[in-house]
Amino acid sequence: MREGQLFVAFSLDVDPDSNKAVKGRVDSLSYPPEKGLVRVDAAYRGLKETLQLLEYLDIPATLFFEARTAQLLAEEGPEDIRSLTNGHEIGCHSHRHEDFLGAASGIPISKAQAREIICESIDILNDIFHKKVIGFRAPYLRINRELLSLLGELGFAYDSSIINDCIRPFYMNTARLWEFTVASLRTDSGRRITSYLHPLFQGKIDTKEYVWGVGSQVQRIKGGLFILAFHPWELFIDHSGKALNAENSRQRLEKLTDVLQGLKATSGLEFVRLEQYLEMHNSGKSGHPQIHEVRA
Numbered sequence: 427m428r429e430g431q432l433f434v435a436f437s438l439d440v441d442p443d444s445n446k447a448v449k450g451r452v453d454s455l456s457y458p459p460e461k462g463l464v465r466v467d468a469a470y471r472g473l474k475e476t477l478q479l480l481e482y483l484d485i486p487a488t489l490f491f492e493a494r495t496a497q498l499l500a501e502e503g504p505e506d507i508r509s510l511t512n513g514h515e516i517g518c519h520s521h522r523h524e525d526f527l528g529a530a531s532g533i534p535i536s537k538a539q540a541r542e543i544i545c546e547s548i549d550i551l552n553d554i555f556h557k558k559v560i561g562f563r564a565p566y567l568r569i570n571r572e573l574l575s576l577l578g579e580l581g582f583a584y585d586s587s588i589i590n591d592c593i594r595p596f597y598m599n600t601a602r603l604w605e606f607t608v609a610s611l612r613t614d615s616g617r618r619i620t621s622y623l624h625p626l627f628q629g630k631i632d633t634k635e636y637v638w639g640v641g642s643q644v645q646r647i648k649g650g651l652f653i654l655a656f657h658p659w660e661l662f663i664d665h666s667g668k669a670l671n672a673e674n675s676r677q678r679l680e681k682l683t684d685v686l687q688g689l690k691a692t693s694g695l696e697f698v699r700l701e702q703y704l705e706m707h708n709s710g711k712s713g714h715p716q717i718h719e720v721r722a
């Protein structure tokens with residue numbers, strides 16, 4: 427990695443509109459779960475809007491697709507999902523947004539079942555996107571050692587589900603897998619900044635502060651990686667599935683634009699897809715022992 431450089435990866439969790447885990451079932455449903463529905467219309471509109479913005483700003487992204495959402499968009503969406511997402515990395519966000527640890531569903535999933543679920547997801551994603559999928563993000567960021575070692579066994583190269591206050595990727599020896607952590611950290615001014623952008627949409631932090639906060643990490647870990655994350659449906663609905671009014675939607679898109687544009691203009695920051703980051707590391711362009719940290 428280059429000296430004095432902080433890599434920034436923009437990641438999207440492409441999953442059903444404001445989906446929630448439901449007690450007694452392993453998959454998720456759009457809110458309110460009593461209706462028993464899985465909707466992807468806000469996810470589609472948000473994805474399209476975001477991809478247009480990324481094209482305009484010339485920023486590459488990593489799209490963690492829930493396989494069911496990808497399938498719904500491929501079969502019923504108004505546009506060819508493969509050409510729409512062209513140029514971006516495709517990652518896996520499980521099949522039906524399974525609650526693997528059973529934290530909310532009350533049904534923990536065994537390693538054998540998880541293997542089946544994830545293999546099916548990869549098959550679906552391969553069929554739709556014709557791309558090698560090497561990255562995984564667990565629904566609800568719920569992951570444990572068993573699931574991590576399963577990912578390694580299935581040939582994934584990295585996971586991005588663990589929340590950490592350090593932006594230093596690490597290699598997990600036992601799982602044979604890289605971890606690209608999702609950030610939640612305090613800046614020198616004491617403000618908390620997170621990978622997930624909803625605090626920004628909810629007005630808990632403003633865009634200038636957020637951009638400054640990320641930029642302030644440049645010197646902290648040279649060659650480090652700060653991941654941004656959001657759900658495309660957040661541009662049109664809230665977490666309880668309520669449609670935002672046009673003004674609210676416009677404000678959220680504006681905030682997203684300001685953050686991406688602000689980061690792009692910050693010296694020492696470079697946007698990459700997560701697979702690109704790994705490639706740079708593997709091809710020996712790193713030279714920074716800090717990111718060679720190994721954890722059992």
Ligand SMILES: [Zn+2]
Nearest residue numbers: 439441565566
């Ligand atoms: Zn999700």
